[in-house]
Every structure is written in structure tokens, then in C-alpha cells.
Amino acid sequence: MSNELLEFDVIAEALIEKAQKDGAETMWDRKAALKTQCGFGEAGICCRICVMGPCRVSPSPDKGAQRGICGADRDTIVARNFARMCCAGTSAHSDHVRDIVHAMYHSSEDGPFKIREEGKLRKIAAEWGIEEADTKETYALAHELAEMALMEFGKPFGTQNFLKRAPESRQEIWEKENIAPRAIDQEVVTLMHSTHMGCASDPESILRRSLRTSMSDGWGGSMIGTEFSDIMYGVPKERASESNLGVIDPEQVNIMLHGHDPNLAEMIAVASKNPELIEMAKEQGAKGINVVGMCCTGNEMTMRHGIKIAGNFYQQEMAIITGAVEVAVVDVQCIFPALPKLAKSYHTRFISTSPKAKIAGDMYIEFNEEDPLSCAEEVIKTAVMNFKNRDASKVDVPELKAETIVGYSVETTIGALDRVVNSQTDVTGTVKPLGDLVWAGVLRGAAGIVGCNNPKVEHDYAHITLMKELIKNDVICVVTGCAAQAAAKAGLLKLEAKELCGRGLKEACERANIPPVLHMGSCVDISRILHLVTLVANERGVDIAELPVVGAAPEYMSEKAVAIASYVVSSGLNTYLGVMPYVSGSENFMKLMTEGVKEWTGAAYVFESDPIKAAELIMADIEDKRTKLGI
Ligand code: XCC
Ligand code: SF4
Numbered sequence: 001m002s003n004e005l006l007e008f009d010v011i012a013e014a015l016i017e018k019a020q021k022d023g024a025e026t027m028w029d030r031k032a033a034l035k036t037q038c039g040f041g042e043a044g045i046c047c048r049i050c051v052m053g054p055c056r057v058s059p060s061p062d063k064g065a066q067r068g069i070c071g072a073d074r075d076t077i078v079a080r081n082f083a084r085m086c087c088a089g090t091s092a093h094s095d096h097v098r099d100i101v102h103a104m105y106h107s108s109e110d111g112p113f114k115i116r117e118e119g120k121l122r123k124i125a126a127e128w129g130i131e132e133a134d135t136k137e138t139y140a141l142a143h144e145l146a147e148m149a150l151m152e153f154g155k156p157f158g159t160q161n162f163l164k165r166a167p168e169s170r171q172e173i174w175e176k177e178n179i180a181p182r183a184i185d186q187e188v189v190t191l192m193h194s195t196h197m198g199c200a201s202d203p204e205s206i207l208r209r210s211l212r213t214s215m216s217d218g219w220g221g222s223m224i225g226t227e228f229s230d231i232m233y234g235v236p237k238e239r240a241s242e243s244n245l246g247v248i249d250p251e252q253v254n255i256m257l258h259g260h261d262p263n264l265a266e267m268i269a270v271a272s273k274n275p276e277l278i279e280m281a282k283e284q285g286a287k288g289i290n291v292v293g294m295c296c297t298g299n300e301m302t303m304r305h306g307i308k309i310a311g312n313f314y315q316q317e318m319a320i321i322t323g324a325v326e327v328a329v330v331d332v333q334c335i336f337p338a339l340p341k342l343a344k345s346y347h348t349r350f351i352s353t354s355p356k357a358k359i360a361g362d363m364y365i366e367f368n369e370e371d372p373l374s375c376a377e378e379v380i381k382t383a384v385m386n387f388k389n390r391d392a393s394k395v396d397v398p399e400l401k402a403e404t405i406v407g408y409s410v411e412t413t414i415g416a417l418d419r420v421v422n423s424q425t426d427v428t429g430t431v432k433p434l435g436d437l438v439w440a441g442v443l444r445g446a447a448g449i450v451g452c453n454n455p456k457v458e459h460d461y462a463h464i465t466l467m468k469e470l471i472k473n474d475v476i477c478v479v480t481g482c483a484a485q486a487a488a489k490a491g492l493l494k495l496e497a498k499e500l501c502g503r504g505l506k507e508a509c510e511r512a513n514i515p516p517v518l519h520m521g522s523c524v525d526i527s528r529i530l531h532l533v534t535l536v537a538n539e540r541g542v543d544i545a546e547l548p549v550v551g552a553a554p555e556y557m558s559e560k561a562v563a564i565a566s567y568v569v570s571s572g573l574n575t576y577l578g579v580m581p582y583v584s585g586s587e588n589f590m591k592l593m594t595e596g597v598k599e600w601t602g603a604a605y606v607f608e609s610d611p612i613k614a615a616e617l618i619m620a621d622i623e624d625k626r627t628k629l630g631i
Helices: 012-022 027-033 039-043 074-105 118-127 138-154 161-165 168-176 184-194 203-233 262-271 275-283 295-305 313-321 339-344 372-389 410-420 432-439 461-472 481-489 495-500 503-512 526-540 559-570 587-601 611-629
Strands: 239-243 253-258 289-294 309-311 327-330 349-352 402-406 445-449 475-480 517-521 549-553 575-577 605-607
Touching (some): 074 138, 074 262, 184 203, 262 295, 262 372, 289 372, 327 339, 410 432, 410 526, 445 526, 461 475, 475 611, 517 526
Parallel strands (some): 475 517, 575 605
Antiparallel strands (some): 239 402
């Protein structure tokens, strides 16, 4: 089945049935046990910011409690709850990035963390104004740049360095609207302060500050994370991979890498090639060691090493339910606390590694940036020695997997675009061909489709439906996170997917030899999308908000995604959310999000749960932008 364009994920049902037979519990069991989820929480009108509460106010202005004990009304309560999601989302991305920067600070010629992309190191160092960036000794420069990046988290003055990438018009908007982010930690701390009991109550001010905090993620933490990971681990290049649970190989020792931080994953990738460990696996009766990725770690590893993608967010339990995973090793974010218990229904060992995300219930092997390989080797040895404990009667790996092309960093995308120009007569190495294709109408526009899965909607359905609708209408899609993995499993990340496109996009794909949906990486790599869009805007001399480009998160669930939506809106792109955030309890706040914010940033949040309708709205949006540009 591996070569067909798959219709969504047809294996979930079989594995859920298997789980029941094995006596294992899944997210769907727990969702059912919760019965009706809390309506006040859902509307964002429950406040428990202080211990006079919790105060649940009425969603209706005509009846019920209108204010909490302190007098906060529904607008304030909703705004504060929303703001705190932005804080947490920004913290998660940026704090994971801090670890990447620390790894770069510890990099050395003969240590486990090395500089692989010296050119990129020098380029970013020069961009940030480091003197003699082209001549300094590599590691001295890397350490200087890392220290500078650490200051981006806590510098007392100034705004984020990467803002200068944006078109001047955008930078002016950020200045004028007071959403140019200062130090990342400062933005989070100050917004936590603002939303403390008895501080800000003005929803407009709270939203504005939420945007600024989220901006410190998109143009700060996340962008640093992407660029610095590239410097250390390599700029992703086009490469083939495979995706879906079928990449788990019953004949090998399977290690499932799940989480977000490339530091751990890179070390496991290195250690898994250690001949001694492979020999050890063979002695245990396995054919070898098979590392597979889940969620964003999966994205990072497939982009840089072609490591196969086992699945996205909602499949983390299913991977274990196959009965063929020796070790599930995790670092931070999006890891169900349910996994250790689930693992006990099988032979799987669950290993958490980060002091920031110590998960109770099975093993903990701390990952230490000063001696990273020892953790990685211990994880692999544990997996190898666990192979013999497999219960053959419980092994059932679905045979489903799809071929996939990944690796579209900005650099690689520009390289692919060079294939559509005449290298003798035209400039190469720029985004000009992309702008030309859009301006000529061959491509109507572009959409960044990102984010998670959410059991409130049928998994992967909204992602895939939206992507298919858009490519049919000649809108090229760039994808990250679990949306990218949904695309991978559905066969949208391969050249043959051009058959699903409109004429223009199909032709562009043929000329550039790319799929119509481009895998740009993990969620922090949404900064790659921002960067690409920025380059196109700069090349055309327009503002980002003028481009026929949108953002979408059809199935998101995490606080990180709320921060992402907020920095994408702040960057000037309308952002289509398929799941309602907890704001419906305040009509005023909703209005600010869907209309008011447009006056500040030129873009807004759009709520639409039906992907077909969302696609229609996006097409109208894109055509409207084109008309205004006169193209
Ligand atoms: Fe997590 Fe990044 Fe969401 Fe997937 S897309 S569920 S955040 S792994 Ni980021
Ligand atoms: Fe209630 Fe106000 Fe305290 Fe919130 S801050 S819990 S609304 S008293």
C-alpha cells in the first residue's frame, strides 16, 4: 500500500480495537470518561487566578453572575486566560530553544556538539553585528554568538535582533503598535504580571501585550531555535523519508523518539550508529536498531537525517500499542503522561530525560548537555536489552506507510526555485522565482498549515481536506508540526501529489521538481515560513500583510499553537483556526481578535471549524489580496 495517496488514517480503528483487547487505555477512552467537557472552561469564563475564586461568570450579559468576586467581568477573564496561554506557549518554545543555545555554547571541535554549518554561523553572526564574523575562529565565534543569543532571553534594553529581517513597513507597525518584543523572558514575565489578580483589566491592552509576548516566540525564541539548530546539526536538504506506523520494523530494535528538542534526538541518532551497539542488538536476535520519530522531534530528525516518521500527536499511543516498540524516549512537550502506564501493558520501557519534563511511572535518564552521549547510549542499551522481552502475541504493526519528501528549509526551497529559472540569464539563489510565479498567477498564493491534532475533530481530516482544497486551487502549502506529518501520511509530500493540484501549481511543481506541499520542519520552524514570506515581501517591496498568504492551524490543541497564531497575526497574516480557543465567552474579546486587531497589524484570527468552508474563506482572502496588489 505504500505508494498510494492515502485517504486519511485508516489504521486508527484497528489499533484502538487492539488496545481494548490488550486491556490498554487510550485518549479516546479518557475523553469518553470525561463525558461533557466544562462549558465555562470552554468559553474561557472561569477564573482561578486568585484564591478568592474560582469564579465562573455567566456567558450571557442578561442573566447569571456578571463578575467575579474582585469585579473582573467576562472580557477581562477571557482576555487574561488567553494571555496566559500565549505566555505558556512562548515559554515552551523559547525555553526549549535556550537548551539548543546552551548546546552551542558547549560546542567544540572534538565534543559531541559541533558546528556543521560554518557558513550559516558566520552569516547569522554578521547579521547580528558581530565584528570580524568572517575571520574569527569557528568555535570562538559560535560561543560569542551563543552568548549573544542567551542575551535575547534577558537583555535589559532593546528588541529582538531578528525583527530587522522584516520589511521596514512591518517594523514600523510593530513599533507604533507597541508589539515589538523585547527580551523573551521579560515579555513572558511582564504578561504574567499584567494578568495577576488586580492588574490589567482592559481586554484590548491584554490582547496587545499577548501579541507582543507571542512575537518574542516567533521572531525571537523560535527563530533562534531554527537557525542555531541548523548551524549545529545542518541545514535540512531535500531527502526521501517514510511516514506512518508502518515504519516500525518488527525485526529490529525499535526506538521511538518523541518530543521536541533536537539535542537529545541528534545524540540518539549518533549513538544508534555505534557498531558495538548494533552488534549487541544482533546478539539479541534483532536485525538492527531502528529509530523512528514522533511529533516535532520526528520532524527535526526526518528533515536532517531522513529518520522515518512513525506518526503525529494522536498516534503516540498507537505506536506503543503495536507491541513492537522497545523504548519510547521523550524530552519535552506534547507527551501524554499516560504513556508510562500504557507502556506497562506491553514490554515497552518509557524513558523521560528532561528535568523540565520528568514523567513519573517508569525510567528517568537525565540528558546532560555536558555529557550528552552517555544518556543516549544508555537509552539504546535499554532498548536493545528489552528486545527479548517482546510478547510476540501482542505484536501487530500495521503495514501502512507513505513515501515522503522532506527538508524544505528556506535555503533548500530557494535552491529548488532555481530549477524554474534559466541559470544562464536569470539571477539565482533568491526567492524571485516564487514571487514571479505568484505575481503571474501561476500560483494564486501560499498557505502555512501547521499545528497539532485534537480529538475534538476527526484526526488529520481537517489538515488533509484543507491542504487538498488549497492545492486544487493553485495555492502552494508549506507545512510544519503534526500538520506536516498528516500531509506525509496522506501522500501529499511526494511528487505524484501534483496530480491533485490545479494547472498552475502542477506546472510549478513539475518545473521545480517539488511536491505541492512542502515540509518545512517542526513547530519552531514556523520561523522558516516567516523568513520565507519576509524574503518574498522584501523582494517585491511590499508589506507581509499585502501578500496573498495565510496561516492556518486546523486541528491545534497546544498553548504553543495559540502563541503561534498570535505571532502570525502580528506578522500580518490572517490566521485560520479550526478549533475555537477558549474565548467564546466574551463577545468583545472575540471582536477584538477577529476585527479590532486588524487595525493594528493588518491581519486577524478567523475561526472556522469546517475545512471546506475555511478553504473557501482562504481563497476569497487570497483573491482579495491579489486584487489589491493589482495582480
Ligand atoms: Fe505538539 Fe510539535 Fe502540536 Fe504536534 S504540532 S502536537 S505542539 S508536536 Ni507543534
Ligand atoms: Fe475571582 Fe477575580 Fe480572583 Fe479571578 S481574580 S478568581 S475573578 S476574585
